[in-house]
Amino acid sequence: MLKPGTLLHSRYKILRPIGRGGMGAVYEAEDTLLEGRRCAVKEVLLGLEVDPADREQARLQFYREASVLARLDHPNLPKVSDYFSEGDRDYLVMDFVPGRDLKEIIDEARASGRFLDERTVLDWADQLCDALDYMHRQNPPVLHRDIKPSNIKLTPEGRIKLVDFGLVKILSPDEHRTITVLQGRGTAAYTPLEQYGGDAEHTDARSDIYALGATLYHLLTNTPPPDARQRFLQPDCLIPPRALNPRISPRVERAILSAMAMHPNDRPPSVAAFRAMLRGSPPPGPPAAVWAPPETPWEVLWGRQRTLALLALGAFLLALAATLWGRP
Template sequence: MASGKRRDNYRMPIPLKTGDVLRGRYRIRRIIGQGGMGCIYLADDMRLEGRQTALKEVEHDRSLPTEMVKEAREQFLREATVLARLDHPNLPKVSDFFSVGSLDYLVMDYIPGKDLRMLMMEARQNGEFLDENLVLSWANQLADALTYLHSQTPPILHRDIKPSNLKQTPTGLIKLVDFGLVKVLAPGEITITILQGQGTALYTPLEQYGGDSGHTDIRSDIFAFGSTLYHLLTNTPPADARERFLHPESLIPMQQINPEISPRTEKAILWAMNLHPDDRPPTIKAFQESLLGDRVASITHPITKPRHPSDYLSTNPERTLLWLSVGFTVFSLLAALLR
């Protein structure tokens, strides 16, 4: 498989083949993603039988001065260490990171299931829109994950939120995947992202077009979050930030595309999509409350909510008898002790 070329004639690394083994532990199955500076592979963990991982490959641009490449690799190791400490149900667990020659690798849980872009495309092919309550349940989970990232010390930005980076597991849980553009906001420090890039134009705010010299903060993730919800609810990609800056009318009102969207939902999403960061919600929590209000607690995907024992009593007669039997036994024991 020939390697691709970037505009600066920098050659991407030659992709690994099925059966290749890294670090004596990870056996490559296939490529499951490909970006500007490397691939993402599905691999078997040979040390833990049955465990599958996603290996994100990063090669730093060797056309840069040696000191910059060295700094980029050091930054990768620092940020990979930070990611390995994260533990949240809506984020894949980073379990390992290492280098092989000029390549760096980040090892994460492999997340099965379809990404939200695929689910949106299926709805579009059927001439339908995704259900608003379903999308809001996804938004609620994503908000929890981003609040967790932004509350780290220092805060962590994802910087590449989009439908294809959100996967729904078979149990209905949403996972924010691909830490390719993660940026750790160390105060007063110029940082280099784990994987240089600008994100996907449709969901990228104006301030992020400057790369690491841009003044990105948590409101940059909020813009991408809002743009992602716009796309999911309308089956229509939003006009990108540069186009909107030049032609403000290019962003089509959501209800004009999908009349079923509630005014509250559209208003909250457009607030998040403001071009200037100061005009957006100041935090993910503020956006979450604007989007969901009192529904924040109730709209969580039902599979992720613990069920009360009474839920079983009304739907399973055998369990009803079991619960009554257990209750009667406990009551009898308490009565005997109190005599």
């Protein structure tokens, strides 16, 4: 960890650590060239065990992705203003976002025995969808790959900010290999199954949709969902949101479970489609003939019960007809 008072790049004075992970840390810092400006400095540390060739490729990838991030400009994203390297560490400088993260707000609600209001959570979701839709529409598209409550801040003005670009992924059609020591895998409860493993070739916008759905699940139920590996081994371990919080509307539950489908093809194909499901409005664009939301567990159960009831009714009618037919 960098000590308070450390001066980076002859400009950024470290004030305090904000967070720490296995591959680095995030600090609040003072920009000594712009008096009074606070910024967040994201540190990426590659381990000494990394092959030198991979280390060099990872650094080139960092600079390429940082340059893309620096061009992003959206009210629900912190602005990236600088990036540089010192020794074996890479640094990304962005706006410091005041306020509390949503994990703190969930913990506070749970401790007081209450659930967050669905309308409030949907307003936050709408802002997150704005940011993700903007990122996914970049050329090339930009994936966040680590959406979770602790990476989402609520500012004192009530604006949502999606922070920490530590696992960002730039989708490039000619890229065949990703350096996993830089990309990481995200946080288990919010990470889709395709993001596990050695590379990111199979991740796309639907991977962020899974993480957003898992985040909304946590926000509305006060309970983090089981991780994708556990769900793969125990398909019934995901408790439907309304079983934990009956105040959740069926429409929102259906949207969340669709976003959290294990296979990407079963999820909404875009953030815009997911937002339409949350709102209960028609999906954007032409009618989607190849994708339809999968049934919720309640719909599956009702379908089974209805089928059994129809079979029982059919058997009863056949028996009644046989009885009547046999009468003289």
